[in-house]
Amino acid sequence: MSADFEYTRQGRTSRMAALLTAIYAVLTGAVVLMDAAWWLMAGLALLTLPALWDWYANPSAGVRLTGSHLYWHSGRRHGDLALAQIDHMRFDTRWDFSIRVRAVLTDGKRVHLPFEAIPPHREFEKHLQARGMAVKRSHFAFF
CATH class of the missing domain: 2.30.29.30 (Pleckstrin-homology domain (PH domain)/Phosphotyrosine-binding domain (PTB))
Incomplete structure (x- = not known):
């Protein structure tokens, strides 16, 4: 036999943390450097909440x-x-x-x-x- x-x-991986950090950096950079609408970038950031919850809850x-x-x-x-x-x-x-x-x-x-x-x-x-x-x-x- x-x-x-x-x-x-596990839900918490270094790859997920790096990806979330990169997404938030790009969205923040778009608001600061390119004068993107903050509310639009915040709406896009909401799409990452399930991944953020998985990373937190593990x-x-x-x-x-x-x-x-x-x-x-x-x-x-x-x-x-x-x-x-x-x-x-x-x-x-x-x-x-x-x-x-x-x-x-x-x-x-x-x-x-x-x-x-x-x-x-x-x-x-x-x-x-x-x-x-x-x-x-x-x-x-x-x-």
């Missing part, structure tokens, strides 16, 4: 794959499935090239894993297949 696989990511997301269960969490959401319940895992490539993962259960129901909790897809697929699980890929599906 393969060793447990665990993947976790939510955790991830998956854990054991010999018998698949666990996932994302912020306040969490779930688990017994591997015996899963018929196959489906990896869907979207038009924006993101990979969405869902577990198709033996009774036909589908359980979508949160996007932010998904590890790099090739590594995740390798660990799923090491446990004898079927993995199906679908490229550029509309639904």
Whole structure:
């Protein structure tokens, strides 16, 4: 049996801090140096509030794959499935090239894993297949 696989990511990253700092610097520079309308720049700054909240709250997301269960969490959401319940895992490539993962259960129901909790897809697929699980890929599906 393969060793447990665990993947976790945090909402607070240095990349996010650098990006927010750069955006606020550009908006401030536009007001000071180019005499841009402050209210328009403030409106644009409002669009960064979800990213700023993620950086402040630092939510955790991830998956854990054991010999018998698949666990996932994302912020306040969490779930688990017994591997015996899963018929196959489906990896869907979207038009924006993101990979969405869902577990198709033996009774036909589908359980979508949160996007932010998904590890790099090739590594995740390798660990799923090491446990004898079927993995199906679908490229550029509309639904």
